[in-house]
Amino acid sequence: MSVNRVTVTPAAEKLLRKLQEQHGPLMFHQSGGCCDGSAPMCFPRGDFKIGQEDVFLGTIVDTPFYISGPQFEYWQHTHLTVDVVPGRGSGFSAEAPEGVRFLIRSRIFEDAEYHALQQAGPPLRGLQH
Numbered sequence: 001m002s003v004n005r006v007t008v009t010p011a012a013e014k015l016l017r018k019l020q021e022q023h024g025p026l027m028f029h030q031s032g033g034c035c036d037g038s039a040p041m042c043f044p045r046g047d048f049k050i051g052q053e054d055v056f057l058g059t060i061v062d063t064p065f066y067i068s069g070p071q072f073e074y075w076q077h078t079h080l081t082v083d084v085v086p087g088r089g090s091g092f093s094a095e096a097p098e099g100v101r102f103l104i105r106s107r108i109f110e111d112a113e114y115h116a117l118q119q120a121g122p123p124l125r126g127l128q129h
Helices: 010-023 069-075 111-120
Strands: 006-008 026-030 040-044 055-060 063-067 078-086 100-108
Touching: 006 010, 006 055, 010 026, 010 040, 010 055, 010 078, 010 100, 040 100, 055 069, 063 069
Parallel strands: 006 078, 026 063
Antiparallel strands: 026 040, 055 063, 078 100
16 A cells, blocks of 8 residues: 655645746745744745755655654654645745645544555655655
8 A cells, every 4th residue: 555645636736837837846845833833835946955854755746745853753643735725825935926825734644544654664854856
């Protein structure tokens, strides 16, 4: 059984493709930090430095998705879905000028999914793409 830790809604996929046309390759980083709290931040790839403790969750729409190590410890049992809603998010995230913001919808992994993730071993840390 193959399990994705992160997926994307059709609306967020459409926006990501538009942003890729404008900015080129992108990346996401999810932190639990200040400012926009735990909003997923979308950057042109290379504009945000990935640390050795950041966890690579997977790729959505050719876009790598990372989460901070401490945040991963809280969310390791959780499947993340990137969605988009009207409103202004961070001025630093690539979608901000579009009048929308990315957000995370989450659910706890089912037992079989979590077992498959355990069998696959820990996710990669640091820059992966």
